Amino acid sequence: xxxxxxxxxxxxxxxxxxxxxxxxxxxxxxxxxxxxxxxxxxxxxxxxxxxxxxxxxxxxxxxxxxxxxxxxxxxxxxxxxxxxxxxxxxxxxxxxxxxxxxxxxxxxxxxxxxxxxxxxxxxxxxxxxxxxxxxxxxxxxxxxxxxxxxxx
Amino acid sequence: xxxxxxxxxxxxxxxxxxxxxxxxxxxxxxxxxxxxxxxxxxxxxxxxxxxxxxxxxxxxxxxxxxxxxxxxxxxxxxxxxxxxxxxxxxxxxxxxxxxxxxxxxxxxxxxxxxxxxxxxxxxxxxxxxxxxxxxxxxxxxxxxxxxxxxxxxxxxxxxxxxxxxxxxxxxxxxxxxxxxxxxxxxxxxxxxxxxxxxxxxxxxxxxxxxxxxxxxxxxxxxxxxxxxxxxxxxxxxxxxxxxxxxxxxxxxxxxxxxxxxxxxxxxxxxxxxxxxxxxxxxxxxxxxxxxxxxxxxxxxxxxxxxxxxxxxxxxxxxxxxxxxxxxxxxxxxxxxxxxxxxxxxxxxxxxxxxxxxxxxxxxxxxxxxxxxxxxxxxxxxxxxxxxxxxxxxxxxxxxxxxxxxxxxxxxxxxxxxxxxxxxxxxxxxxxxxxxxxxxxxxxxxxxxxxxxxxxxxxxxxxxxxxxxxxxxxxxxxxxxxxxxxxxxxxxxxxxxxxxxxxxxxxxxxxxxxxxxxxxxxxxxxxxxxxxxxxxxxxxxxxxxxxxxxxxxxxxxxxxxxxxxxxxxxxxxxxxxxxxxxxxxxxxxxxxxxxxxxxxxxxxxxxxxxxxxxxxxxxxxxxxxxxxxxxxxxxxxxxxxxxxxxxxxxxxxxxxxxxxxxxxxxxxxxxxxxxxxxxxxxxxxxxxxxxxxxxxxxxxxxxxxxxxxxxxxxxxxxxxxxxxxxxxxxxxxxxxxxxxxxxxxxxxxxxxxxxxxxxxxxxxxxxxxxxxxxxxxxxxxxxx
Numbered sequence: 027x028x029x030x031x032x033x034x035x036x037x038x039x040x041x042x043x044x045x046x047x048x049x050x051x052x053x054x055x056x057x058x059x060x061x062x063x064x065x066x067x068x069x070x071x072x073x074x075x076x077x078x079x080x081x082x083x084x085x086x087x088x089x090x091x092x093x094x095x096x097x098x099x100x101x102x103x104x105x106x107x108x109x110x111x112x113x114x115x116x117x118x119x120x121x122x123x124x125x126x127x128x129x130x131x132x133x134x135x136x137x138x139x140x141x142x143x144x145x146x147x148x149x150x151x152x153x154x155x156x157x158x159x160x161x162x163x164x165x166x167x168x169x170x171x172x173x174x175x176x177x178x
Numbered sequence: 179x180x181x182x183x184x185x186x187x188x189x190x191x192x193x194x195x196x197x198x199x200x201x202x203x204x205x206x207x208x209x210x211x212x213x214x215x216x217x218x219x220x221x222x223x224x225x226x227x228x229x230x231x232x233x234x235x236x237x238x239x240x241x242x243x244x245x246x247x248x249x250x251x252x253x254x255x256x257x258x259x260x261x262x263x264x265x266x267x268x269x270x271x272x273x274x275x276x277x278x279x280x281x282x283x284x285x286x287x288x289x290x291x292x293x294x295x296x297x298x299x300x301x302x303x304x305x306x307x308x309x310x311x312x313x314x315x316x317x318x319x320x321x322x323x324x325x326x327x328x329x330x331x332x333x334x335x336x337x338x339x340x341x342x343x344x345x346x347x348x349x350x351x352x353x354x355x356x357x358x359x360x361x362x363x364x365x366x367x368x369x370x371x372x373x374x375x376x377x378x379x380x381x382x383x384x385x386x387x388x389x390x391x392x393x394x395x396x397x398x399x400x401x402x403x404x405x406x407x408x409x410x411x412x413x414x415x416x417x418x419x420x421x422x423x424x425x426x427x428x429x430x431x432x433x434x435x436x437x438x439x440x441x442x443x444x445x446x447x448x449x450x451x452x453x454x455x456x457x458x459x460x461x462x463x464x465x466x467x468x469x470x471x472x473x474x475x476x477x478x479x480x481x482x483x484x485x486x487x488x489x490x491x492x493x494x495x496x497x498x499x500x501x502x503x504x505x506x507x508x509x510x511x512x513x514x515x516x517x518x519x520x521x522x523x524x525x526x527x528x529x530x531x532x533x534x535x536x537x538x539x540x541x542x543x544x545x546x547x548x549x550x551x552x553x554x555x556x557x558x559x560x561x562x563x564x565x566x567x568x569x570x571x572x573x574x575x576x577x578x579x580x581x582x583x584x585x586x587x588x589x590x591x592x593x594x595x596x597x598x599x600x601x602x603x604x605x606x607x608x609x610x611x612x613x614x615x616x617x618x619x620x621x622x623x624x625x626x627x628x629x630x631x632x633x634x635x636x637x638x639x640x641x642x643x644x645x646x647x648x649x650x651x652x653x654x655x656x657x658x659x660x661x662x663x664x665x666x667x668x669x670x671x672x673x674x675x676x677x678x679x680x681x682x683x684x685x686x687x688x689x690x691x692x693x694x695x696x697x698x699x700x701x702x703x704x705x706x707x708x709x710x711x712x713x714x715x716x717x718x719x720x721x722x723x724x725x726x727x728x729x730x731x732x733x734x735x736x737x738x739x740x741x742x743x744x745x746x747x748x749x750x751x752x753x754x755x756x757x758x759x760x761x762x763x764x765x766x767x768x769x770x771x772x773x774x775x776x777x778x779x780x781x782x783x784x785x786x787x788x789x790x791x792x793x794x795x796x797x798x799x800x801x802x803x804x805x806x807x808x809x810x811x812x813x814x815x816x817x818x819x820x821x822x823x824x825x826x827x828x829x830x831x832x833x834x835x836x837x838x839x840x841x842x843x844x845x846x847x848x849x850x851x852x853x854x855x856x857x858x859x860x861x862x863x864x865x866x867x868x869x870x871x872x873x874x875x876x877x878x879x880x881x882x883x884x885x886x887x888x889x890x891x892x893x894x895x896x897x898x899x900x901x902x903x904x905x906x907x908x909x910x911x912x913x914x915x916x917x918x919x920x921x922x923x924x925x926x927x928x929x930x931x932x933x934x935x936x937x938x939x940x941x942x943x944x945x946x947x948x949x950x951x952x953x954x955x956x957x958x959x960x961x
Contacts (some may be wrong), residue, residue, distance in 0.1 A: 107223070107303065107305070110223055110299075112224060112305065112307075138872055140279065144870070144877055145878040145879075146460070155796075
């Protein structure tokens with residue numbers, strides 16, 4: 027499944043870059059995140075709950091920044107398992123200045139879901155994944171634009 | 179008399195129903211042994227992946243989990259692979275790579291069913307995904323990833339099979355006036371038996387005896403396979419007992435050996451405890467062997483006057499990651515050579531390529547005698563397309579071309595000797611019964627009003643009863659039929675067969691054959707099947723073979739008893755055996771009906787007063803090697819109405835005329851036809867298993883995989899003609915699969931007929947409302 031979108035964020039590019047490449051911060055925008063454990067500068071582990079409709083399960087995701095070109099381009103790959111299901115995700119961000127204190131973030135996300143969730147929830151999955159992805163990027167924008175964000 | 183004894187031709191009530199309707203059947207999951215533990219299976223979420231690591235520690239830490247078995251544990255036992263019934267091999271558990279979604283990855287053994295499931299969830303497997311091949315046509319391209327790296331042949335082709343005269347066929351095509359060609363896809367479907375697969379295995383470490391209760395259609399073959407697969411571990415065939423208790427539907431899905439069976443036996447050997455494994459519904463739909471999945475390109479050449487001359491068929495068969503179907507060894511594409519159907523083609527050429535894909539094994543004979551459904555669908559669809567091309571009535575075109583009754587036995591151009599048939603008789607009866615001419619008039623009137631009504635015909639010929647030993651074996655085991663009859667001193671009989679009922683009513687019908695031959699009431703005859711310790715060796719029930727082979731063995735064994743009984747009767751009647759005749763279900767002195775002995779009297783004498791020079795007792799065994807296959811046939815006519823708003827196809831009427839030769843029990847035959855028609859309606863309109871590009875099964879639950887219920891099923895109308903098989907001892911041919919084979923084409927032909935005036939020539943099954951509505955929109959007639 028491929029998703030993409032553009033977000034206009036009311037924050038300067040450096041701050042957006044710092045947020046989206048910080049495992050702790052960016053993970054807060056994941057769905058139902060239960061823990062984040064940073065291994066090194068580019069690798070971290072996230073435990074999150076996700077699913078389709080009533081079929082929900084806990085995924086353990088290995089996340090790695092595969093490309094980092096500050097402050098304009100990042101690619102992150104996440105691969106995870108849950109009993110009977112597996113997910114693989116590649117996300118890219120392109121950041122561009124959009125006037126003073128504003129940043130345009132173009133993002134794209136390729137998601138492959140395998141196993142029970144994909145086969146049992148096939149009819150609902152595209153919609154559910156689309157909604158989830160939109161939520162993640164809306165959350166990033168919201169977090170960065172929140173009044174408190176400047177001081178974080 | 180025949181009515182009283184319940185012999186051939188009588189609708190004797192099914193003996194087995196006494197327990198089934200009371201809920202007293204005994205299925206594998208009803209078997210409960212003291213100290214029994216439970217096995218559950220970890221399955222792959224990926225369709226193709228390398229296994230990086232399996233961590234069993236968390237599962238083993240759960241109280242009640244006794245063992246976790248992985249592929250690596252099976253390597254020292256040489257059990258990580260097993261042979262399939264098709265000469266391929268299949269993973270029991272993978273050591274490094276999984277090849278389809280839901281493939282077995284590890285097994286958990288625990289004291290409770292639910293603890294085993296918790297253990298499955300706690301096994302952590304790390305995978306590295308590999309490229310997935312879903313489309314069998316792309317799988318044959320030179321750059322396709324090779325799925326089976328374990329093979330010497332580094333591509334995805336499993337085998338190529340062909341039959342017929344290629345050059346002669348090509349020539350006939352060149353010389354013909356009209357050629358029609360159609361791509362036809364027959365989708366992958368699942369048998370969806372009510373009972374899923376399962377096993378209870380009990381290994382006795384002291385005497386080395388293994389007893390298994392399992393859902394199998396072929397218990398003896400399974401016993402031999404276990405001995406072959408695990409012989410090196412000390413499991414010897416005489417110490418293995420396979421019991422197939424009541425089976426809740428087989429339909430071919432319970433012929434293969436699934437890894438779960440091997441794991442259950444292994445777990446019992448490992449723990450010394452009885453182990454039970456029962457699939458859940460999702461596992462049954464997602465991981466067990468599939469049927470159909472044939473990508474067919476079919477061409478038919480004819481003269482202008484409609485005479486069919488030649489047939490050319492090319493097929494790609496998706497067999498999944500392991501070739502684990504159960505076709506007879508010499509026929510990897512089964513009996514697809516029956517594709518010339520009910521017509522005397524001068525020439526034909528058929529070729530099939532079996533292909534590996536990242537899907538569970540496919541190719542099982544789902545309620546058909548090895549690819550006969552695919553063949554019947556292709557030819558009957560093609561005949562309708564020719565009728566459309568020539569602007570001929572499809573009934574008329576068939577009647578013009580049928581093999582005539584006087585031509586039997588008929589040798590088909592692809593080498594099958596059809597034993598008997600009267601195809602025009604069956605079609606004319608169906609046309610008469612349904613009122614064909616009136617329906618065509620009604621259709622013409624409705625078409626003027628813009629209403630969509632279609633009439634579809636299917637005049638199919640089957641090839642069943644595998645089979646003669648010169649052609650038919652599985653793993654080298656010849657496909658004979660077997661029966662043992664013991665008549666006890668009080669005139670009651672026990673009959674044991676090497677086939678296995680899964681709902682067909684064998685306990686009744688085979689009893690009726692014996693009743694007819696021996697003159698004993700059917701109530702006094704007990705039929706037993708499915709226990710390898712007692713039943714004679716046999717290859718089981720599938721492909722409509724029970725009545726053609728085991729039914730024949732039953733009649734022949736009974737006649738052996740009758741021959742011996744004649745000596746005893748002669749002794750009792752103080753006459754020469756030459757003066758004794760079998761008449762009115764009794765031994766009589768010729769011309770003196772008053773001097774007679776019943777079989778019960780003879781049986782008593784066989785144990786109490788047998789003549790000198792004749793062995794005591796009254797028993798017989800027969801291993802029947804059929805001289806030929808049998809060729810049941812029929813003509814079906816279906817009437818559909820199409821809703822121009824929703825695209826829904828409504829089967830308004832369906833008339834089935836079947837000819838299965840001599841009918842043993844008309845009620846059971848009618849039941850078989852009703853069930854078969856419903857199972858033919860299902861793939862025509864509803865059922866299909868799809869995969870996404872990543873190899874995820876779509877429709878892996880009954881939420882998405884639509885089985886017809888009473889709501890979707892029309893009221894079937896049936897009639898019969900009777901053309902006995904000339905070579906079968908009682909003239910029977912087998913009927914269990916006729917309707918599944920014949921119905922899909924009749925329905926598809928009816929739908930296409932309803933839309934033909936709009937330029938529609940073909941619609942792939944299942945013909946769902948969505949597909950029809952899309953066509954209606956394209957043609958601008960949707961409402």
